[in-house]
Amino acid sequence: MAWVWFHRFGSPPYFYRVARRLTPWFAWPALVLCLAGLVWGLAFTPPEAHQGYGFRIIYVHVPAAWLSLQVFVVMALSAAIGLIWRIKVAHAVAASCATVGTSFTVVALGTGMLWGKPMWGTYWAWDPRLTSELLLLFLYLGYIGLRSGFDDTARADRASAVLAIVGVVDVPIVKYSVDWWNSLHQGSSIIRAGGPAIAEPMLIPLLLMIVGFYCYFAALLLVRARGEILRRERNAQWIAEELSAPGAGTGSSGSGSLTGAFQGATGSNGPVGSAGHAGHARI
Amino acid sequence: MTQFLLMGGYAVYVWPSVALAVAVLALNIVWARRSLAGAQREARRRLVMGRREAV
Numbered sequence: 001m002a003w004v005w006f007h008r009f010g011s012p013p014y015f016y017r018v019a020r021r022l023t024p025w026f027a028w029p030a031l032v033l034c035l036a037g038l039v040w041g042l043a044f045t046p047p048e049a050h051q052g053y054g055f056r057i058i059y060v061h062v063p064a065a066w067l068s069l070q071v072f073v074v075m076a077l078s079a080a081i082g083l084i085w086r087i088k089v090a091h092a093v094a095a096s097c098a099t100v101g102t103s104f105t106v107v108a109l110g111t112g113m114l115w116g117k118p119m120w121g122t123y124w125a126w127d128p129r130l131t132s133e134l135l136l137l138f139l140y141l142g143y144i145g146l147r148s149g150f151d152d153t154a155r156a157d158r159a160s161a162v163l164a165i166v167g168v169v170d171v172p173i174v175k176y177s178v179d180w181w182n183s184l185h186q187g188s189s190i191i192r193a194g195g196p197a198i199a200e201p202m203l204i205p206l207l208l209m210i211v212g213f214y215c216y217f218a219a220l221l222l223v224r225a226r227g228e229i230l231r232r233e234r235n236a237q238w239i240a241e242e243l244s245a246p247g248a249g250t251g252s253s254g255s256g257s258l259t260g261a262f263q264g265a266t267g268s269n270g271p272v273g274s275a276g277h278a279g280h281a282r283i
Numbered sequence: 284m285t286q287f288l289l290m291g292g293y294a295v296y297v298w299p300s301v302a303l304a305v306a307v308l309a310l311n312i313v314w315a316r317r318s319l320a321g322a323q324r325e326a327r328r329r330l331v332m333g334r335r336e337a338v
Contacts, residue, residue: 103311223319
């Protein structure tokens with residue numbers, strides 16, 4: 001029965017409480033790693049042979065571009081899980097990805113343009129890598145726009161899930177565009193056959209930034225997913241308990257026993273009136 | 284220090300890139316917290332309303 005632990009994450013109160021507790025464990029490493037990577041990358045890396053110090057844009061461009069792709073994959077996967085197994089928490093996670101993913105895409109495109117001007121002589125070219133990344137931005141925006149067109153969250157979840165699942169086709173296109181077509185954009189330099197094509201003094205701060213961005217995304221996703229879960233759970237007893245728990249607001253402390261997660265799950269969607277003792281909840 | 288700020292002549296490209304990334308990442312933290320706070324406010328409001336109906 002070891003596999004059963006996974007099913008608990010489908011329970012909104014369990015997920016909510018675990019998310020609240022896990023957030024600082026990602027937020028602080030994110031801050032430390034990004035600061036370290038940024039200071040190291042911007043101040044202590046040697047100039048690149050052709051690009052001089054201009055290459056240092058890599059420390060914000062590459063992590064943002066990686067995450068722009070991976071966030072879409074996370075979004076599509078959770079949307080698919082939500083659609084197939086009708087799990088509300090999965091839909092909540094998918095919906096939480098959109099704004100963050102859009103932001104990473106904007107940063108990837110913006111920093112890419114600022115990098116392109118001095119190195120390629122132009123801010124923009126209709127190059128396979130650039131164009132497919134721009135399409136990714138439109139997919140994110142389309143996902144957000146589609147969701148906002150529904151008043152009913154459950155219908156928004158189902159419709160936007162289809163868009164995410166179909167749209168994820170663009171991710172491998174962005175990823176392999178530099179291999180499939182002639183591109184202005186350089187090829188993969190970290191994950192490639194024969195090892196990374198970047199020298200270690202330049203690679204280490206980049207890896208710090210990438211791991212930092214992952215932690216940042218995880219922390220942000222957990223915060224947003226909690227909000228999305230609250231929006232999907234109507235009048236559940238556990239919400240009354242959760243919102244009245246000391247320090248349960250946005251902080252990392254707070255109690256809320258995990259053993260009660262399942263009672264909370266079975267009691268969810270019930271009218272709050274039946275949650276008799278919720279009457280003393282601090283509102 | 285000046286040399287660091289000049290970025291070997293690429294300052295006009297490097298610093299706006301960093302600024303864009305930092306600004307967008309910081310904004311996202313504000314947005315995410317605001318989104319959660321809004322959902323919590325809304326949930327509290329629903330709880331109060333539900334209780335009034337039950338009475």
